[in-house]
Amino acid sequence: MxxxxxxxxxxxxxxxxxxxxxxxxxxxxxxxxxxxxxxxxxSSLKTPAALLEFPPSLLPLTQKTVTVPGHAQPLELYRVRMPDGTVRELAQVRRIGIQAQMLDPADPATIIRVPIEAREPIREMAFAWSNYTEPLQQFAFGRYFSNSLIVTIVATIITLIINSMAAYALAIYEFRGKALMLLLVIGTLMIPITIVLVPVFLVITQMGLNNSLWAVILPGAATPTGVFLLRQYMLTLPRDLIEAARMDKASEWQIYARIVLPLTLPALAVLAIFSIMWRWNEFLWPLAVLTKSEVYTLQIGLNAFQGELQTQWHYLLAMTVMTLAPVALVFVFLQRFITTGIANTGMK
Amino acid sequence: MADASPPTRMMPRDALAARLWQAASGLLDRPMALVQRLVGGNRMAWIFLAPNIFFFGLFVFLPIGINIALSVTGGTNLFLGDRPHVGAAHYEALLDCRSYLEPGSCREDHFWKGVANTLKFTLFQMVAMVGTALVTALVLNRKIRGRGFFRAVYFFPVLLSPVVVALIWKWILQRDGLLNAAITTAGGQKILFFVDPGWAMFWAVFVSVWAHMGFYTLILLAGLQAIPADLYEAAEMDGTPPMRVLTRITLPLLWPNLLVVLVLVLIRAVQTFDEVFVLTGGGPGTATVMIVQYIYETAFANQVQNFGRAAAASMLLGGLLFALTMLQLWFARRKAA
Structure with missing residues (x-):
């Protein structure tokens, strides 16, 4: 064996x-x-009628129709087995009980009566792109999308700057209280937003930021994960580089901004990906703090829709696809980055 | 990267972000140089720490104090000055049960239903999550073609938002959904998954495992790949049966990683909210209400906003999390030792 x-x-x-x-x-x-x-x-590409079908078809199919002179509505096409065994494509005018009145589109004058079990709908692929375009016009979906975009971008920039500054301090300097500061950063790992939901709401309300995007951006801007990730990376940078810069009379700020930060780019990229992922998908805190629909982020908007649009799955599904599309794109391009980043840090 | 190459090589000169950063940080050159002259080079550490610590203080440490204050005051006002002191009343109300095994016998039965559901969820989820992640990691660790692809397949749901995950599955599990179509095609009866408490809990666990197992698989896979290959070669030469290799080499050496994953799953499971909330809304009835949903609803979604009660409940949850995190740190230290 x-x-x-x-x-x-x-x-x-x-x-x-x-x-x-x-x-x-x-x-x-x-x-x-x-x-x-x-x-x-x-499913998101199916028409509302196709979505109601049970059992559902795999592909977005709709029944083929044909416009026949003399009939205002387009007529549905069926494949019909005739009594003599031949198969013809006929359009249905109306159905009466178990009989269907049908006609040949080539010869609209003659009505042919067939039993309904002899006919079988002719279907074709049809993509209901309107599921995607209509929510953008009818609902504030575009607004939610841009809100999410703003939150994600602004929050990620703030996170990258303040986390890298703190990481720089904790990686490069030796000072009294450093151990305490490190402990403080670890401590925040233990206090997720689920624990301080109400008091953070109080702080944000006191700051007058209720129902503004800042209410979503600020509370999670300082992340312990980011500080550790960047510090770990900065510790590997050669110290001579910093000493040399000090010799050249570079200020501490310049050393941070011009020398250390550019060298930390790989770690910054990993943190940026994490931050984008966290912010785009964030749910509980925005749900608590955003009550006006103008400031809803995509996730909150989508959740509100699923309450309101129970019967309008065609819109809901299309909006879900639009919400996951940016993440899917990020994943396709940065997959290697993300998986190795997580495997190395054990964080998400 | 170790050589002193000029920073511009890491950050392309023409990259817009790099240029913006140079301009923005350049603006701070003079003020920061002035600050440095005032406080001295080494104390600049505090200047660099300040923004991050300020945010931590404002949104993490200060809130803990406020949370304690909120939990011992009553009324529906948010601001502490307007809230009457009620002592331990919220804690007493939350802990007032004739029998802790029956949520129905508690004064705050919703909270205890949440506790019971969270415990049930956590237990099932831990077994299912760690089990599937371990099996997947073991399979992915073999020499298989297209490992990168398969790893990505298991991992990608980790990036999806909880709302998207819940809606994907809600659509499949609804009355006329794909799963019921499969069941009726196979000759069965449609099942109303979100009307039956047992099924609702099952799918809550299933969906959360579907969404997050890829993350834990990655961690375990990294652990498996760190096991020295010569151990396996030696075992092969000795003709050791594969089951024995699993129980004597793989699992013991993976054990520290497995413990970390176990506690990590535990810490996350106790705080479960998003996916389950969107998937089932806590229903049917209160069959899938979790502790965090109780806190959220008590503070924000109910007619009467009971901030004090919610704060007290989060203190209890916080205590539990603190204990679990200590457990995690202890395991992590043992792993390092």
């Missing part, structure tokens, strides 16, 4: 049962992880 069950293929070039099992597990994983998102995207 062999060890490789938990390590590698038994014999290079041959495939053992454990490999088959592994690939089966991974294939199931692909279906289970990708399937739901794919189903969301496909």
């Amino acid at each position: 062999t060890v490789s069950l938990f390590r590698q293929t038994r014999h290079p070039g041959r495939i053992g049962w454990t490999d088959i099992l592994s690939y089966a597990y991974l294939a199931l994983g692909v279906v289970l992880m990708f399937g739901p998102v794919l189903w969301l995207v496909l």
